[in-house]
Amino acid sequence: MSFFGLKMASKGARNDPAWDHSEEVQVPGEGAKKGYKYLKCNYCSKVIKGGVKRMKEHLAGSRKDAAPCVNVPDIVKEEMKQYLKAYQDQKFTKQLNFEENVGCGSYHMSNSNNNVMGANSSPSVSTKGVRGPIDHYMEIPLDDDQGTVAVEKMTPAKAKEHRNRVCLDIGRCFYENGMPFNIASSPAFVNMVRSIGNYGRDLKPPSAHELGTWILKEEVKTTTTFVDDIKATWKQTGVSLLSDGWSDIRNRSLINFLVNNQYGTVFLKTVDASDCIKNAQKLFELLDGVIEEIGEDIVIQVITDNASAYKAAGTLLMEKRKHLYWTPCAAHCIDLMLEKIGGLPQNKNALLKAKKVSNFIHNHQWVLSLARKFAKKDLLRPAATRFATAFLTLQSMYELKQPLQQMFVSTEWSNCAWAKKSDGIAVKKIVMDEVYFWPSVVYSMKTTKPLVHVLRLVDGEKEPAMAYIYGAMDECKEKIAKNFDGDVGSYKEIWDIIDEKWENQMHRDLHAAAYFLNPRYRWSPDVSRHPEIKMGLYRCMERLLDQETNEKVDSQLDEFKYKRGLFGYNAALTSYLKRPPVEWWDNFGESVPELMMFATKILGLTCSASACERNWSTFNQVHTKRRNRLTTSKMNSLVYIMYNKKLKRKFVSKKKLGEDDDPLIVEELPSDDEWLADPSIEDDENSEEVGMDEVATEVGTSASSSSKRRKGVQLNLVDEDDELDGQTEDDDDLGLC
Template sequence: MRRDRILLHVYCRQTYKGGGINRMKRHLEGIKGDIGSCKKVSHDVRYQMLEYLKGFELKKKAEKQRQEEMFSVPSTNSDLQEDDDVQEVFSSGLPKKPVLGKRKGTKLVDNYFAPRTTPRAQHGLKSVFQSKENVRQANMAIARWMYNNCIPFNAVNLVYYQRMIDAIATACPGYKGPSYNAVWVPLLRDQKKEDQLLVDSQRRHWAEVGCTLMADGWTDTRHRSLINFLVYCPRGMVFVKSVDASEIVKSSRNLFKLFDEVVTWVGPKNIVHMVTDNASNYVFAGKLLCEKYKTISWSPCAAHCLNLVLQDMGDMPHVDRLKKRPSKVTVFIYNHVALIAWLRNRPSWTDIVCARATRFATTFLSFGSLHVHKHDLQALVTSKFFVDNRLARESKAKEVVSIILDNSFWDDTNVLVKISSPLIRLLQIVDSDQRPAIGYVYKGMHRALLGIKKIFRMRKHLYKPYTSIMKNHWDKHLRKDLHAAAYWLNLAFQYDEENFCWKPIVNMAVLDYIGNKYDGDQENVIKGTQYFRDRIGSFDRDLALSTSKTTHPDEWWKLWGC
């Protein structure tokens, strides 16, 4: 009751006394009768209340039917409502009788406990006395259904898997699964309504905090050029639509019209940033879009740019020659069961073949994976087991042994691992969904450039071939005022006085971005950034400074931003 009164206060600013939780939810859902309907409640809340009342009525009917089947007498308590002064308590094998419960409008006691199927939850009596064979049969039925329909095993890790099991476990004993027609038509229609309500709630959030529009172009197995449009905000990511752009992908003007159509649907004032591929036609279309909408910033995909940097480094002549040698070692080892079995008995051994996170970074990931096993491989080729084996006399084995025992090969591999490590770490950050990455791109590139220079002890003729590749992609595509402003506003860097970049170009990027992209009270925003920089007002609190090292920038600004 208390929670629903708060909802009434928020939406229609009225307070109702008396009645129970169902009366309040009828008010929110809009059912006329003993209480008026709320005119200001949002669509998603109204839909949730409607679904709750539907479920409550179905539960009452199923309980009444079960009682009649058990005792062959009509229920005398069917007129009791959830908001009465008594609650009905059932025990298996005994008639139901009303007992004293909570006051009106309070939730059932069971609602304060975790579901029985959650880990470490308290088990019910029925589950305690349940036969292990029955549980095994249920598990086998689920597994058999997955095997026969070729459902991937990782489907059990999805969030809706256990929710489905919970719903089935709480249904009546005679529950029958939905039919083909039910799944195809009414349930799909209901799911579409729920998804639409979710998108509508997200759109209201876009208007409050802004969002990022992403256009992801790719080619399918039928060689069609497809573009997926997605919108990201702190609450999550929403898929907008997928467009077959096979006929228009080569035209920048047509791409601009397509982008403009999606921007109009999302709302130009809601979009802060747009991200696309860095192909020339996408670049030009992005510039046209920014010229039309002054408040939108465009930049290419940071992950794609880093992949191209690693690709260009992998195509360098000496790297191209070197990457063929680890491939020979890996193929030879994994083609002989006896050799890989000997290596797996080593306590520190892990597989050499690395996961293909990206097709461009795989070369450098392979270098790193092989370098970790340097001593294991050298121990193998010098062991009595290998020397006495007939494989050691083969020509391929001799070539592999020469590679493994070549110290210059390991030295070159070590240099490439050190060069690529900061780029791969940055790639993992920008390609992750765990936190917003835009505030780390500027600093990540700066650290990578400085790290490469230190590897070669600041000798320009040695590090320039690598840094020139990075600067080419960074200066040409990825260096934007938006990235510099995000770096400046990232509290993890701003409050690190020893390592923060105080170059005038960073401060100018912040001022230029506010002056060119923000259409509100610019003086007030600049004043707020000065407070943030100088730690004035709410920014000087000890709690604000301590949480700056443990909180993501977007969450921190919600708490302490002005």
């Protein structure tokens, strides 16, 4: 059939457009996987595993399931993009039509005089009543008098009744097993419910034995498939080894190891490091062993937090491994900057008062409902780090200043019991304070908003952050200065905090090299000419390249600097501000192949180990008392599946973020978070909502991972120096950057 003018492949035929640009090859020996097709690209000779779909992704340069082809003609690339888009549109349309026709499953029956479906009989159940092909082989109840299919007319009221019955059964499963409510929003839960509905009636659920045997093995295979696809790109791109330490519910010091490149993050393993977490030599030996497993030739950098033991271990690592870097986690360093800025008297005062307002509102259900009525949205902005939550919530509170003030002068508030109590009076006084509180909030926003923007950059995965971190830190300081109208006395203290962390802890040669190689900065009239940039570039070249390649890259730099060769073409000159730097180099760097390879490896690096921090709870969820009878291999398989599935979902969701989406924002905070819970506040109202965390605590079952995450780690960040010693109009009015 044709679709938007493109030919679509029929099963068993080779009329897919991918065949015009590739050929099937046989992979000899143990390298071949049973059931896989191996296609060789006609342009770059790369062999793609998996079939025509991945070959089209390869030719289109989508970076979704295969590395992009560097030699594909633009016309072919565009054809593949159109084909993939048409395919997705068609797939969406089919799914939409299916959902419209399915109705309410096997409860929907059509009038028919046919007997039970046989080999030569027509269907006696309408397609609207069939969830899946299994129903063709199941007995359908017949009317005793006529010998026909029993009919149950499904009205909207009846459909609602049946749905409620199903939901009650699902709810009982949650309640009786202490399952956190947020599981209901998991994609895996949604897929499970859909699959059960598609099957039809009389599904025999899997047994505990099946879950621990063939089902687990199949899911390991599925997980390994996409993990292997990412691993296949490691040699081409180089990788970052991510490491992060945490404490579990048994107070063991554990370290998660992950590997990241521009195609995604892969969980490697979790190690019990209780005996070496503060021993630099043992940490070095541990990191060195993991590098040996991966391969030194593909590891470009090792990212850890900034604790003194890790810093010393990183120094030892760079002394032994001459062709890689140790770098501290940028998100950790920026959070330390925010912590120190938040400790300044004016900011500290604003945060304490804002926290009091937030605690009061969120600890009293009636007050929370009233606040939502006036504000039309939530006050709290739960974020990925503690101090990001603090300053984003402060910003949200300022955006909702007018509705909050209107609430506290409303008739509803004046007539409620809280208006007469000391807590209510104190919170109203804060919200109505135009002399001290709100000016301190504005000051906090001026000092931290640009820095939170940088944290958002390094914490997201929409693009590799290495290409932007150096320029973003420079721009951050300039925006803070602009927020204070260039008054040095007002912003100097903030700059000093940022400079101290940047110069002594955060800045590395890789940051400078990426700044030089990013055309957005290099070709900008405002490009920094600081000597440390070129020095950092050449130190990177000497460390990461052999002598011969180093000389070639050095000789090719002028082509890039002065826009010669392909860099001088109009396509290159008009796209460098629009395309991601790695993609831009892939398209226009072919005339300088050694420089292109070096640039794409540097610009494709991450700056943060935040992928580790998002998954502290995964190990805990598997290694609970309720699962202590599992074999070690099964526990490792569970961690492997859970961790890598989470990483994949996170990577895909970050890639889909729109311009208005914030990668720092998380779905919810644990119920004991400092912005939600205040031990001094007691609510004598009956709350309308009950969480499974509270129920689990009472009955002794496992609590949700979200509550354990912060209980399992210290909220205060570890700094090496410390160890050794919504609405935008208001922002525009303030002139904030």
